[in-house]
Amino acid sequence: MEHPTEDKLLGLELELLDAEEKQRIREHIRECKKCEMRFSKVVADTQILGSIDPEIVLPIYDYPDIDKHSFRAILRFAAVLLIGFIIGYGTSLFSRPVCNNVVPQYLKTKPVEQPMFQFTSTEVVDL
C-alpha cells in the first residue's frame, strides 16, 4: 500500500474517514514506522489547537430569584393593562360621538268623515 497523504492522516485523526479507509490506514500505520511517526506528529499538532488554557477566575453565579422575577413580570403585565385601560377610557371621553336626539313626530291622521263605501262605483267616477 502507498503511504497515506498528510490530508488522509489528518482525516483519520479528525475521524472524518469512512470505516473501510480508516481501517486500511490504521493497518498501514501499524506496519510502517515512518507513517506512524507522521501520524503521531499530526495528532500532536491537532491537540495543540485545543490546548489553550486561560487563567480564568471562575465566577460564582448566584441562584436567580425566580419568584421575584415572575412577580415582577405579573406586576409589569398588570401595569400595562391598567395603562391601556386608562388610555382607552380617556380617549373614549374625548372622542365621544355627538348624540343626535331624534324627537319622534307622529302624523295625526284625520278620521275618515265619509267612508268610501257609502258611494257606489258610478258615483266615485263622477266625483
Next chain:
Amino acid sequence: MTSDWENLTRAKHGDETAWKDLSCSHQKRLIKMAMLITGSVAAAKDIVQETFLYLVKSTTRHQSGSFKAYITTIAYHLALKEKKRLHSVTELGETDLSEQSPQPLETVLLTERDLHIAKTINSLSDDHRNVLILRFYGDHSYEDIAEITKQPIGTVKSRIFYAVKKCREVLKQKGII
C-alpha cells in the same frame, strides 16, 4: 448520579444545589468557548451567566437529547450576538472607552504559545473558527455541531478539516509546531 436534565428541573423548582451542580459542570467549558468567540473574558462570563438564567427561567419542557448540546446552543448564539455587538462598537470607534471595554482575551493567556494559537484560530473566517471552537473547546461531536450551527454534517466536517489544516500551516510558519 443525577443527570443534567434532572438537575435543570430541580433548579427550576428552587433547588440551589442542583443549580450549583449544573453551573459547575458546564461553566468552564462554556466560558472558554464564549471567550474564544467574542475575544473577551468579561463578555464570556456574562454570556454564561445569561445562559444559565435563560435555562432556569425558560418554560420549555425540552428534556430529550444531549443537554450539553442544548446549553451550548444557547451560549453559542448569545456569544455570536455579543461578538456582533462588540464588532459594531469597535467600528464606531468606541474602543477608547477603556472603562466600558470588556477584559480582552490576551490578559488571561499567560504563555506566548497560547497567544499565538488564539491568534491563529482568530485569523480563520467566522464559519471555520466557530466550528473549530465547538469541536476543540466545546468538546462536541460533529452531529452536535451540525445541530448547534444548523449546518449539514458534511459542511461541518469539511470546515473542521480546512480549519485544522489552515491552523497547522500558520503555526508551522510561526515555528510553534
